[in-house]
Amino acid sequence: MPVDTIKWIGGTDGCARIIDQTLLPNEYKLIDLCDIKTMWQAIKVLQIRGAPVLAIAAAYGVVLGLREVKDSDSAEALKKQVNKSCEYIAGSRPTAVNLFWGLDRMKKAAEACTAKTAGQMKEHLLTEAHAIRDEDARTSRAIGDNGAPLIKDGFSIITHCNAGGLVTADYGTALAVMFTAHQQGRRFQVYADETRPLWQGARLTAWELVQAGIDVTVICDNMAGSLMNQGKIDLVITGADRIARNGDTANKIGTYSLAVLAHVHNVPFYIAAPISTFDPKLADGSGIPIEQRDRAEVSDPFGHRIAPVQAKVYNPAFDVTLYRYIAGFITECGIIRPPYKETISRLLASVG
Amino acid sequence: MPVDTIKWIGGTDGCARIIDQTLLPNEYKLIDLCDIKTMWQAIKVLQIRGAPVLAIAAAYGVVLGLREVKDSDSAEALKKQVNKSCEYIAGSRPTAVNLFWGLDRMKKAAEACTAKTAGQMKEHLLTEAHAIRDEDARTSRAIGDNGAPLIKDGFSIITHCNAGGLVTADYGTALAVMFTAHQQGRRFQVYADETRPLWQGARLTAWELVQAGIDVTVICDNMAGSLMNQGKIDLVITGADRIARNGDTANKIGTYSLAVLAHVHNVPFYIAAPISTFDPKLADGSGIPIEQRDRAEVSDPFGHRIAPVQAKVYNPAFDVTLYRYIAGFITECGIIRPPYKETISRLLASVG
Numbered sequence: 001m002p003v004d005t006i007k008w009i010g011g012t013d014g015c016a017r018i019i020d021q022t023l024l025p026n027e028y029k030l031i032d033l034c035d036i037k038t039m040w041q042a043i044k045v046l047q048i049r050g051a052p053v054l055a056i057a058a059a060y061g062v063v064l065g066l067r068e069v070k071d072s073d074s075a076e077a078l079k080k081q082v083n084k085s086c087e088y089i090a091g092s093r094p095t096a097v098n099l100f101w102g103l104d105r106m107k108k109a110a111e112a113c114t115a116k117t118a119g120q121m122k123e124h125l126l127t128e129a130h131a132i133r134d135e136d137a138r139t140s141r142a143i144g145d146n147g148a149p150l151i152k153d154g155f156s157i158i159t160h161c162n163a164g165g166l167v168t169a170d171y172g173t174a175l176a177v178m179f180t181a182h183q184q185g186r187r188f189q190v191y192a193d194e195t196r197p198l199w200q201g202a203r204l205t206a207w208e209l210v211q212a213g214i215d216v217t218v219i220c221d222n223m224a225g226s227l228m229n230q231g232k233i234d235l236v237i238t239g240a241d242r243i244a245r246n247g248d249t250a251n252k253i254g255t256y257s258l259a260v261l262a263h264v265h266n267v268p269f270y271i272a273a274p275i276s277t278f279d280p281k282l283a284d285g286s287g288i289p290i291e292q293r294d295r296a297e298v299s300d301p302f303g304h305r306i307a308p309v310q311a312k313v314y315n316p317a318f319d320v321t322l323y324r325y326i327a328g329f330i331t332e333c334g335i336i337r338p339p340y341k342e343t344i345s346r347l348l349a350s351v352g
Numbered sequence: 353m354p355v356d357t358i359k360w361i362g363g364t365d366g367c368a369r370i371i372d373q374t375l376l377p378n379e380y381k382l383i384d385l386c387d388i389k390t391m392w393q394a395i396k397v398l399q400i401r402g403a404p405v406l407a408i409a410a411a412y413g414v415v416l417g418l419r420e421v422k423d424s425d426s427a428e429a430l431k432k433q434v435n436k437s438c439e440y441i442a443g444s445r446p447t448a449v450n451l452f453w454g455l456d457r458m459k460k461a462a463e464a465c466t467a468k469t470a471g472q473m474k475e476h477l478l479t480e481a482h483a484i485r486d487e488d489a490r491t492s493r494a495i496g497d498n499g500a501p502l503i504k505d506g507f508s509i510i511t512h513c514n515a516g517g518l519v520t521a522d523y524g525t526a527l528a529v530m531f532t533a534h535q536q537g538r539r540f541q542v543y544a545d546e547t548r549p550l551w552q553g554a555r556l557t558a559w560e561l562v563q564a565g566i567d568v569t570v571i572c573d574n575m576a577g578s579l580m581n582q583g584k585i586d587l588v589i590t591g592a593d594r595i596a597r598n599g600d601t602a603n604k605i606g607t608y609s610l611a612v613l614a615h616v617h618n619v620p621f622y623i624a625a626p627i628s629t630f631d632p633k634l635a636d637g638s639g640i641p642i643e644q645r646d647r648a649e650v651s652d653p654f655g656h657r658i659a660p661v662q663a664k665v666y667n668p669a670f671d672v673t674l675y676r677y678i679a680g681f682i683t684e685c686g687i688i689r690p691p692y693k694e695t696i697s698r699l700l701a702s703v704g
Contacts, residue, residue: 025660191666194650196548196572199658202651206663217664220548220650222573222606226671229608254574256581260616261609298546298572299554302656306551308377311558312569314543319578 003165003208004030006048006056008130012122013067016060020047021166025207036065036085043092043099046198050167051241052136052274054093055102059129061089062106063122071119078118082110082125094289095250095318097242101276105132137170139274142332147177147237147272148184150330155188155234158224158262161195161252162204163239163272173272174237175208177330182214189215191233195252196221197297197315221254228265236262237330240273245348247323247340248285253316259325271321272330280348285320293317355517355560356382358400358408360482364474365419368412372399373518377559388417388437395444395451398550402519403593404488404626406445407454411481413441414458415474423471430470434462434477446641447602447670449594453628454484489522491626494684499529499589499624500536502682507540507586510576510614513547513604514556515591515624525624526589527560529682534566541567543585547604548573549649549667573606580617588614589682592625597700599675599692600637605668611677623673624682632700637672645669 006018015034022045023029031047033039039061042048048057065085069078086103093099109128115121151157157178164175171179178190190209195201202218209216219227227233236258242250249255249271262269282288295313299306307313329336333350336343358370367386374397375381383399385391391413394400400409417437421430438455445451461480467473503509509530516527523531530542542561547553554570561568571579579585588610594602601607601623614621634640647665651658659665681688685702688695 026657192663193574194548194658196546196574202659202663206659210660210662215664217666218650218659219666220573220605222545222548222609223666223668223671225609225612226605226668227666229671229674253572253578257574257577257609257613260577261612264612264616298570302654304654305378306546307554307558307570308562310562311544311554312567314569314571314575314579316575316578319575319581322581 005053005166005169006060006133008060012063012126016057016064018042018048019166021049021204022047024203033064036061036088039064040089040092050162051096051098051239051277052168052173054096054099055276056129056133056136056169058089058099058102059106059132062086062103063126063129066122066125069118071117071122073118075113075115075118075121078121079110082107093291095241095291097279098276102132133169136168136274139332140168140171140173140176143173143272143274143330144171144176144180146332146334147270147330148180150235150270151177151181151186151188153186153188156191156232157188157235157237158191158193158233158258159205159236160193160201160238160255160258162200164205164208166204166208167239173239173274175205177237177272178214179212182212189217191217191219191224191227193221193224193254193258194218195254197301200252224258225261228261228267233267236267236269237272240271240277241318242288243271243273243278243329244282244284244288245280245341245344246284247326247344249321249326250285250288250290250318251321253319256319256321259321263325268327269325270328270330271326275331275333275347275351278344278348285322288320291317357405357518357521358412358485360412364415364478368416370394370400371518373401373556374399376555385416388413388440391416392441392444402514403448403450403591403629404520404525406448406451407628408481408485408488408521410441410451410454411458411484414438414455415478415481418474418477421470423469423474425470427465427467427470427473430473431462434459445643447593447643449631450628457484485521488520488626491684492520492523492525492528495525495624495626495682496523496528496532498684498686499622499682500532502587502622503529503533503538503540505538505540508543508584509540509587509589510543510545510585510610511557511588512545512553512590512607512610514552516557516560518556518560519591525591525626527557529589529624530566531564534564541569543569543571543576543579545573545576545606545610546570547606549653552604576610577613580613580619585619588619588621589624592623592629593670594640595623595625595630595681596634596636596640597632597693597696598636599678599696601673601678602637602640602642602670603673605671608671608673611673615677620679621677622680622682623678627683627685627699627703630696630700637674640672643669
């Protein structure tokens with residue numbers, strides 16, 4: 001659903017207003033992030049999360065980092081601050097390439113800017129951040145339009161984690177496809193993987209689908225295979241955090257298992273993602289850095305200890321799904337199909 | 353580990369003493385069950401759980417049901433009460449066949465008994481329940497001995513749910529294999545699937561392995577496939593709740609997905625279970641009743657709501673793993689291998 005996942009309040013000395021996603025579905029709370037450290041922290045603890053929107057959060061984060069420079073200072077001083085801010089934000093989360101893509105856009109905008117004063121350049125960079133946000137909204141609608149024909153009347157669909165309105169400025173990615181098909185009048189049901197350890201599927205995807213009036217059933221991640229074996233699943237769609245040139249795709253931990261299970265049961269498995277998710281620098285998935293997160297997310301849900309302290313915990317935030325399990329990538333420029341080395345190269349060349 | 357999962361305190365008017373497994377690993381608490389309703393409830397809410405031990409719990413439950421009959425009453429009156437108690441206990445949980453196997457043993461013992469008074473027959477039935485418990489302890493040691501050679505030095509093993517000392521009178525089933533290999537001096541590590549929704553893997557398996565000094569790492573259920581794809585897993589062993597004549601196996605929800613993932617990654621997947629888990633009445637897995645449990649187990653872990661109330665929840669306690677994904681069944685009579693229709697028939701014929 002189009003929700004105000006992130007917007008900007010005020011001018012160059014304004015704040016980013018976000019939904020605190022850690023409180024959903026029990027509380028809908030907007031919070032204002034008015035300095036770069038608060039933005040860094042919000043990204044780190046997942047108050048704002050989901051690959052595409054991290055480009056916007058990163059861009060606004062850079063703008064927040066500029067207020068240390070006086071408007072009357074030189075443009076050169078501001079450019080230095082842009083680089084410093086980009087470096088700082090880049091350290092928040094390592095896997096989603098969209099975050100780095102957003103930072104690159106801001107750096108390029110600063111370099112290309114011919115303004116004389118820091119104040120003028122701040123205006124220019126805020127405009128660029130707004131542009132990233134507006135493009136993202138258009139992109140998510142296009143992903144929805146391109147993917148919707150995949151959903152037929154009566155389908156049952158599994159999705160993993162949350163790739164909805166909460167991960168973009170508008171309709172989302174995987175859920176954009178469902179919102180659009182629903183608006184076009186098709187009736188279908190969705191099984192939302194709860195997505196341990198942080199329950200983005202149960203908390204966020206189920207919440208978004210309920211808001212949209214789409215039939216949603218929450219399942220534990222370990223139930224998807226059994227549903228497929230019962231012939232109950234027609235389609236799987238997830239989002240992505242980073243896609244290599246051969247189609248290998250990093251996404252929330254559990255996506256790989258889901259894709260293998262879909263493959264074995266002849267259920268088509270699609271990734272919905274904006275083109276900014278493709279990383280032209282990566283030949284395959286082996287080079288994607290995987291963020292390791294705190295053990296307490298697994299061992300102490302809601303502060304309730306479920307595992308003995310002497311037991312170790314493994315908690316990667318993502319895994320890499322091999323290209324051969326992916327039926328297609330639903331992008332704003334249409335659905336990209338195998339052979340990926342060719343089709344992804346063509347796609348990346350076409351967008352420069 | 354051999355823990356006092358269930359034992360009997362006193363004579364025919366005694367009580368069953370169990371570990372309250374819902375409190376582990378944070379609290380080790382023994383509770384006394386002194387009437388049949390309390391036993392039914394303990395089975396229902398999983399204070400005692402795990403297929404093999406349910407045979408013992410059922411047998412002691414029947415004994416608890418006999419105290420309504422006076423010792424001076426007729427043996428006939430007591431036999432009626434045995435049947436009534438069996439019917440009542442049978443309604444507690446529908447999937448584990450061992451529970452019904454334990455009830456059948458008690459009914460047959462009552463039928464075969466030539467005692468004249470209810471009091472004498474109570475003694476006989478308590479002795480039979482003790483015998484079930486003692487046989488179970490020997491069985492779990494034999495499963496350990498038979499399976500241990502599968503574990504080589506340096507192996508990494510995944511297990512799902514809890515099939516350890518807590519599910520039998522002694523060493524367990526899947527974990528018996530690990531305890532025995534560990535005692536024989538092999539060094540290996542175990543990844544314990546946390547096993548949503550009730551975390552038996554994180555809570556119980558990790559606790560048992562820590563007690564035994566075995567290297568254990570807790571993972572979310574959705575991480576197993578990614579570990580296999582990284583080449584980090586050599587072996588998977590789980591327990592079972594019911595096995596059909598063709599080898600199809602009901603076990604904790606998530607076992608099917610794990611078995612498919614193991615198959616795709618060429619990791620051998622074994623089931624460890626006593627022969628009482630095989631159901632000679634079932635040709636294949638399609639006839640196994642699957643217990644559906646309360647939505648709150650999924651949607652409200654520890655009373656903390658993670659899914660909107662308008663979302664539906666699917667919460668089957670078990671799934672059925674197809675025989676073709678199972679490399680072998682580790683039983684007290686050795687490892688049973690394909691073709692299962694033949695080898696399982698021979699096994700069942702040999703034990704009568």
